[in-house]
Amino acid sequence: MPLLRQTLLVALLALAIGTPAAAVDMPVPASGIPGVSDAQLSPDFWVARLADADKLVLDRAAIAALNERVARLDPSMHDIRHLPATLPRAQVTGWIGKLTTRPTKPLFDAEGKPVDASTIDAILGNAALDAVPAQVTPRYGMAVRRAALRGYPTDRRVFSRAGDTDIDRFQESTLFPGDPVVAVHTSKDGQWTFVVSARYAAWVRSDGIAYRDAAAIFAHADATPYRVITGAKPKTVYTPEAPAVSELQLDMGTRVPLDTTAPPDQPVNGQSPYTSWVLSLPVRDAQGALSFHPALLQRNQDSAPDYLPLTRANVVRQAFRFLGERYGWGHAYNGRDCSGFVSDVYRSMGVQMPRNTRDQSISPGLTHTLYTDKDSHEARLKAAMALEVGDLVYIPGHVMMVIGKVDGQPYVIHDVGGMSWKQPDGSLRRVVLNEVSVTPLLPMMFSDDATFVDRMTSIVRIR
Structure with a gap:
């Protein structure tokens, strides 16, 4: 496809010299996603392009070492297996206070009405922080179903803008059946429990957790086969x-x-x-x-019978199992968000990653390259063109997984709200996606005058 190659060179030159990104001049199918054909919506298309598709990226011992390093070095992770018999009040209220604080910006309910101060007062009162004792005895438990982790002890959904009801600002993450947790506090109404899991600490519906001694909990979690x-x-x-x-x-x-x-x-x-x-x-x-x-x-x-081998072929195939799944902030809508998507894919191969995008992008336990305003267009573009299958590309609030190249241009799969790209007349066309999607990387616009590559903050390579 000579035209695509020519377009790519123009875009690369524009980025390298710091001028606005060139308009997309590549096939645009009915979907509105440039450069993506029906064939590219199959994992086989991308696996077939890999010369070393089934070569191990990391073996079991290397993955275990990676997981140990992330668990030890990353402050967003929690070693719940080795907690003391009691926890000081300050530690428990510190965990809760990271999430359960008075909102500083207006919030709206599902009908578009402002959430008033009395409602917020009631929710904060239900957290009952003043009831946390000086010494807390943690209770070991296990999730019995897929259960939402919330920032506040309430099912109430709240949003940043009236009418925009996709991103519930009280939703944080999700527990899965069999996830071990430590319960450290209960809400005033008894309906919510603040739990700490290996990757997250938040509120969960109390009836989603069952309790037993720590030895039994971890014996089951570690049981074979x-x-x-x-x-x-x-x-x-x-x-x-x-x-x-x-x-x-x-x-x-x-x-x-x-x-x-x-x-x-x-x-x-x-x-x-x-x-x-x-x-x-x-x-x-x-x-x-x-x-x-x-x-x-x-x-x-x-x-x-075990975690899948960590190969590039498996990374691609596992990612495509979610293709078309509805975007769900904090694993809402029975789905997942961008960071939940990539971490669940890698989890099927035994890799345990931090939960949130920012934590993943800067984790001291992962191999990452950081980018700041001091990095030039040329340096960023060079890095983008050197991306390998399975690499994770971060921009503010979002992560993408690299799946390969077509005519030298990198493509990604990601759980994304939408895609904007520059049309020949210079205007931006935005396509609403709200799903796990395949897109080219370079044409994606972050704003009117900056591409995703311009706003790249980190590249994480699971190696």
Whole structure:
């Protein structure tokens, strides 16, 4: 495609000399996404272009070392396995206070009405910070379902602008079934618990956590044999005999122990297990106590006996399993956001990353290159052209995963609200996406006069 090559050279020259980005002069299909054909929406297209598709990027020992380094060095991670028997009040209120503070900007409800001060007062009052004792005894627990992690002890959804109801500013992240947590505080109404997990500390609905001693919690989390969920979000089979584990969603990267006590020739929850994997899943009783119950995951649902090998082919294939999934800030909408997307993909290969975009981009445990206003267009562009499959590219508030090149131009897959690009008349065309999408990198405009590459803050390479 000589025209595409010529266009790329013009764009590169424009960036290198610091002039505004050139208008996109490449095929624009009906989708409005320049340079992306139907063929490029298949992982096979990108895997076929890799010369070393199945070569190990990191082996198991190297991944373990990477995870240990991130857990030890990254301040956003929490070592909940080695907490003391009691925690000082200042530590607990410090965790809560990072999220649960009085908003400094106006907020709006789902109907577009301003959230008044009395509503905020009630929510903050429910946090009951004054009830945190001088010494807190942590309670070990485990998530029994996919459960929202919130910045405040409320289900109320709030937004920065009236009518823009996609990004709930009280939503933070999500727990998955089997995630170990430490509970350190309960809301005034008892409906919410502030928990600390390995990657996040926030409020969760109290009935989403079941409790037991730490030894039992971590013995289950570490149990073998197990299955690793490699599909986007498969579910256990429907079973009226055990509603708590019926059609339970298991998101990509979740590690679930197998129940080795179930006789292979006897029914599990009224159904033969011979076509399924028998999982051991956490269940909460009426008093909040944790037990484990067998559940069936059909063998035709995507899972593996261990984490997938970390290869470029697997990175691409795992990323494409989310293609078209609705964008969900903080894992809302039963989906995920940009940083949740990339971390869940890498989690299926055993890599444990920080949860949020900013933490990922500057993590001292990850291999990253930072960019500031002192870095020239030429330096940024050179780095963009040297990107490799699996690299993570960060701009303020967003992350993209590199999947390869077409005619020398880098392409990315990312969970993104939309794409803007410059038309021949100089105007910007914006396409609303709100999904996991494939786009070229270089034409993407951050603003009227700056491209994504201009605003690049970091490149993280999982190596």
